[in-house]
Amino acid sequence: MTAQSKEFGFGVPWESLYGFSQAVQAGDTLYISGQLSHDSTGAFIGAGDFELQVRTTLDNLDRVLTHFGATRNQIVETTVLVRNLRENFDTIARLHAAYCGDHRPTSTVMGVSDLALADQLVEIGAVVRLDLAP
Numbered sequence: 001m002t003a004q005s006k007e008f009g010f011g012v013p014w015e016s017l018y019g020f021s022q023a024v025q026a027g028d029t030l031y032i033s034g035q036l037s038h039d040s041t042g043a044f045i046g047a048g049d050f051e052l053q054v055r056t057t058l059d060n061l062d063r064v065l066t067h068f069g070a071t072r073n074q075i076v077e078t079t080v081l082v083r084n085l086r087e088n089f090d091t092i093a094r095l096h097a098a099y100c101g102d103h104r105p106t107s108t109v110m111g112v113s114d115l116a117l118a119d120q121l122v123e124i125g126a127v128v129r130l131d132l133a134p
Helices: 013-018 050-067 085-100
Strands: 005-008 023-026 029-035 075-083 106-112 122-129
Touching: 029 050, 050 085, 050 122, 075 085, 085 106
Parallel strands: 075 106
Antiparallel strands: 005 023, 023 029, 029 122, 075 122
């Protein structure tokens, strides 16, 4: 039997420009592209405000989860890319822990020199198992 895949996008300009989906479901696994801080029209939010960018990025991650009927407890892995990691580590650690609550997915956090948008300070991707109890 062949697994079916489903793609999801927000309809923001860079999806077609770059040629990607916000998420792809392959069987019971959901692969979520790195989320960033933007509103529903694609306008960037929080230039210079790391905490606001993280909170908005996690809200966008929740939007993807909701589209697929998934919950945070089904996240099995996060990948967190952070500019100025030494300066922002305590904040990203606190907000990631609060987002996950008692659930503990695997996670990789990496300091990077640059991200896709000039003012972007954080990007968070995830892998989700839809067959896990929500």
